Amino acid sequence: MECPKCKRGTLVKAHEDIVVEGIKLAERLEVEKCNRCGEEVLTVGQASKLRAAAEEAGIWGHEIRLRRKVSKIGKKSALYIPVDVERMLGLTHGREVEIRIIGKRMVVEAEE
Ligand SMILES: [Zn+2]
Numbered sequence: 001m002e003c004p005k006c007k008r009g010t011l012v013k014a015h016e017d018i019v020v021e022g023i024k025l026a027e028r029l030e031v032e033k034c035n036r037c038g039e040e041v042l043t044v045g046q047a048s049k050l051r052a053a054a055e056e057a058g059i060w061g062h063e064i065r066l067r068r069k070v071s072k073i074g075k076k077s078a079l080y081i082p083v084d085v086e087r088m089l090g091l092t093h094g095r096e097v098e099i100r101i102i103g104k105r106m107v108v109e110a111e112e
Helices: 044-056 083-089
Strands: 011-020 023-034 071-073 076-078 097-102 105-110
Touching: 023 044, 044 083
Parallel strands: none
Antiparallel strands: 011 023, 071 076, 097 105
16 A cells, blocks of 8 residues: 555555653554655554553643644645644544634544
C-alpha cells in the first residue's frame, strides 16, 4: 500500500515501541511503516488503545499547539490536519467531527 504521507514509499509490517513524552505506551506494536519516510500508520483500534494507555499514563489531554496557514480548496478555506494528529484522534476519512466556536477559538472534536 502507498504511504499516505510521502506518497512514494510502500507500507510494510514493522514492530515498533510507541513512546510519547518519554513514556512507552506500547511495546513491539505491529504497525504498517513506510519504507521510505518512516511514517507509521495505525488502525483505528490501535489508535484507541494508545489513547487509553496515554490516559492511564496521565499524558492524554496535554495541550498540543500547532501553527497552520489557511489554505484554499476551490473557493473554500481549508486547514490541513497533520498526520500525527489524524492518527492520535483516529480521524479516518469520512469520520464526523464536531466544530465549536468559542470567541476566537475553533475546537474540532472527534466524536466517540
Ligand atoms: Zn512515506
